[in-house]
Amino acid sequence: MASSAATPKDLPPAMLDVATSAADWVIVWPIALPMVGAAILLMLRNRTEWQAPFSFAILIATLLANFSLLQTVFAKGPLTMTMGDWLPPFGISFTADALGALFALVSTVVMLVVVLFVQSEVEARETKYGYHPLMLILLTGVSGAFLTGDLFNLYVWFEVMLIASFGLMVIGGRKIQLDAAIKYGFINFLATTFFLIGIAYLYGLVGTLNMADIMVKAPLVENGAIASVAALFFLAFAMKAAAFPVNSWLPASYHAPDPAVSALFAGLLTKVGVYALLRVHLMLIPQSHGQLQILIMAVAVFTLVLAPLGALAQTNARRALGFLVMGGIGAMMAGLAFGSSRGILGASLYAVHSMLTMTALYLTVGLVERMGGTSDIRHLGGLYRASSPLSILFLVLVFAAAGLPPFLGFWPKLVLVQSGIELTLAENSLAVHQWWVVGALLLNSILTSIAGSRLWAHIFWRNGREGRQSEMPNDRIKMLDRRGTRWGLWPTAALVALIVAIGLWPSMYIRAGIESANDVTRSSGDYVTSVFGERTQ
């Protein structure tokens, strides 16, 4: 992507003279396809029967594009395409490194499963009012956030994502949804606003919005205000990621919409916050990491410990899951707090695991809800006898979430524990404090397995509802009908199969994580070169 000066006289070099090769266009497809798809589906909104197949087709195409993007990034390193052929940093660049491409791919997988699952529960009126377009717009926002190379553009994708998720949250129109949407909306709008303020200040300090350019210029800033700006970013993204103590919106809202929508949110939204944290604090303004490290450690420890306690306190299964999602955020925060390349590896592996596992857990509990008629565990019971496939799925996922081997969650946990212990052996002032984080990671696992096995014992093992009828068969169980089995159970089972398979053969998964961590730590190396070309830097 070399630049040149083939422009009229007296003018600075302005345009790229080498057009982006057709193969490199692969970076925009994961964003463009769902966006265009959403637009078309909106136009066809009265053809409800077309919506699902069409969005499925779009998602398959997006998935292929993501695959090919990830392959390209693995083979050639970060890939950049600047919009309108303006020279970076003047135009907006999309830059995909392994971290972004990996997350974008996993998001699409999650979305694909959820769109199938939606078929088991969606109602015609919801389809008519834009269920599928909203989902595709959400994916557009998520992929855009993962692939953009421009900080303000990242904000735009945050907004796209936020408004689409808001739409999905209210689309059933039930009272509980509106109540949840208000909490969700207020706090998330505030978070994006803080992000915007942070961008403005950072622009004041470095005079650019292009991420690669920030990477070059931020280390030269000698103004102490950059620490406050970094803290502002941290607050905004921590709110997005639902880290303690600014986590309250997540447990207050994720149980309200349809199971499929909660599954989607649990899988994708918080992870975008984590992604932004990794990107901004470790790549763009790495000097802030040292200043904030002790704070991030504290946030990680509290989130890790308080989240599973929250899960333990709940009697509503879906609310409990909300807390488990948060617990995972704590683990990713731990990776961020470590900041070493192993820590980043752990965080990015955990993010992938969390996207897949949490989505699957919500879907599974959605099926439980459908069979048992409620998500209150006191009124559930007897599902072990009624559906052994469902009980297996649930147990596997609970253990995966707790990070017990050989399930998927174990590997990121292992890497995080390793990186924490590695740092305790290092010679610096924080070495001893790292034990707190390691301890919290382990405590999180045990508390999560207590909470998870308690849910399992209530929902599946116990024969009947709590109270007097607890040992009598639960008479309120409705077996899944054909639609529920075909579109509900099978996609969930397929996702769990994927989770188990990755857990048993994790070498590809870990390789992808290592590539991502490399791209983040080798900051201002390959990433910057990919944007500005060899000569300018």
Added chain:
Amino acid sequence: MIPTQAQSFSMLLVAIAPFLTAFVAPLVKRFVPQHAGWVLALIPASIFAYIFSFIDLIAQGEKLRFALPWIPMLGIELSFYLDGLSLVFGLLISGIGTFIVIYSGGYLSGHQHLGRFYAFILMFMGSMLGLVLADNVITLFVFWELTSITSFLLIGFDHSRQASRRAAIQALVITGGGGLLLLAGLVLIGFSMGTLDISTMLQYPGFMAEHSAYLPVFILVLFGAITKSAQVPFHFWLPNAMEAPTPVSAFLHSATMVKAGVYLLARFNPILGGTIEWQVTLPILGGITLITGALLALRQTDMKQMLAYTTMASLGMLVMLIGAGSKEAILAAMLFLVAHSFYKGGLFMVVGAIDHETGTRDITEVSGIAKELPITFFGAALAAFSMAGLPISLGFFAKEEIYLIAKTFEWQHWLIAIVALVGNALMMAAGAAIAIKPFLGPRIATPKSPHEAPLSMLAGPAILAVLGIAAGVFIYQFGDWFFSPSASAVYNHKVSNHLGLHFDPIPLGLSIATWALGGLIHWKLETVRDILRRIARVWTWGPDQGFDQFMFGLVRFADWITRIIQHGRLELYLILVFVALAGAVYAPMVLTGSIPPMPDVLPQLRFQEWGVLLIAALGLLAVVFGRTRLVAIVSLGVQGFAVALIFLLLGAPDLGFTQFMVETLSVVILALVMTKLHLDQRDNRVFEEVIRDGGLALVCGIGLTMLLLAVLQTDLDTTLTEFFTKTSVPIAHGRNIVNVILVDYRAIDTLGEISVVMTAGIAILALIRIRAGGPKRGIGAIKKAVKRATSSARKTRSAS
């Protein structure tokens, strides 16, 4: 010998094959319902045969390492290490496992979830085999936790009973929790030694003892071992785990899983052993566990509970011996390990058979059934014979070897020998009770009329009992094959085989003392039990109750803390967010000392600028103190207009006009929403709240302003501005730079924002058009049903 790829693969298969079989087990059960146990037992039997084929090689002192790549990037291999220790464990697991699978077919015959049971127990077997064969510590840990998970499923197999569910969760919490500490220990040792392979670590004995990380490693690994092997004070899960069906108790909670902790200690003895910490902690823990377990066993009348507590005692014995660490102690530990697995596995199956055939397993309710169950009696008698350590059973040689420790005449070793003596005598009394009381004496009526158990339930106890004697008879041969190689592996030096019938006054004397004491206790068993029960009535608190209190407290605590942080009140969440904002802005400024100087602008302000500032300030005051929300909204608009005026004054008319539009529209829309939706217009906040909210807003606003001033200390890098100014007209063909930025330079942002507006439109449309959606398919049906019922009841009432 370096194994080939194919051999490595077959060693992997040893651990994997049971899992694969587990998948087809329910199918096998469906097609051959009567003989599924016999068919499935072929798998463990062939694993046994395969491991057995290495016996000569290992006996010669060979050590084999099999490795397949798994996660090369993290240095984790699927590697297996076969030496004397893992061979003995592997054979015990697969051998006893074979009989257990057969036994399950008889014991649970006709149970609707028998297929599932086979699957669980085979999965457990695979995990256990993987655990003892693993060379890579991470691989070891994977299998370690798998045994906890499968044991969770097996203990809770009888899931409709509350006690089983509780026991299952308890075992998972204790062993799983210990496992996580073990993980930290293993990772730490991995970093300290620079390798994850046990076989490599074994080449540097004594390295860790000198290392600064020794103590944490020792403590962490110890916690893993003592939780798994049910040492005091973590022993209580083991007796509770007896809620599981008897085959599970016989296999997991006596012969194999609970020995995993012992295996771990034995495996790490060369790496972590030999230090003061090791030699003091382990014998003390083990000794306490031995005596506690043996005493608690005598208190019970449930035969399964008696066996469970003697198992706990035996585990204590093993830990104590490994802690002692001398050559004799290690050899004794290996002998005791095998002897215990034979007789205890057998006795559990015997008790299962009694339970199955008579309908009770209370020792006071069964008597004189030897005639009806002759083969079971035979198995029980031989097993108890070995348990009592009578010559020339395997138990006898184990005991002799334990007492050989005393020959060094050091007081610590004498103490160990005495503790072992008491423990042995107590266990002997319990074992004798189980072998004699139910079978001999007068016949009393039992819930079911007893008759001999089926062949599947006899094969195991009978063969294990015979083995316990046969191993004693051929002790030298067995020593060559098993005990010397395994002890050598634990001791890390050659332990020569000196086993045989020797006359040695000290051990023999101690043995005779054991028998005498054991016989006495057995004779006075009722009295002893009575005394122990009386003590139990006074001393009611134990770690088992402690566990319940802990769990209860944990849930209460969780509830309490969650109610604090998740109170559900939006305005408090928002306050928290703004406090965090203030912290994020101020704290770094204070800490880095970058508080900006107060700019000297106020005197330079011109008249009209003072006016604008005044308008803004008035607007803000009105927002804070406005009585109704409508006033506040309008006042906010006033303040916005002031900002727009500043834009105008500073020469940005576009921006100014946009701001006017935005402010006007916001006020209009907000006011419309307020009035049309009939929202409460009054501001219900009391004065303190007004001050709190207003003050917080002020603090945040000042903070952000100060930050802006600090940022302005740096000169703005104007590269972008200059570029836009130069290229806007000639290249982008537009004279209004703001517009050109919006539609050309940064057009993709605009596309995004347009999507946002469109999406907001869809969301609002959805919100308005499909209001008040009913519950989804099925969900909430209960509530509806209840509502319908109550309303119809009300109707009937009003009608009457």
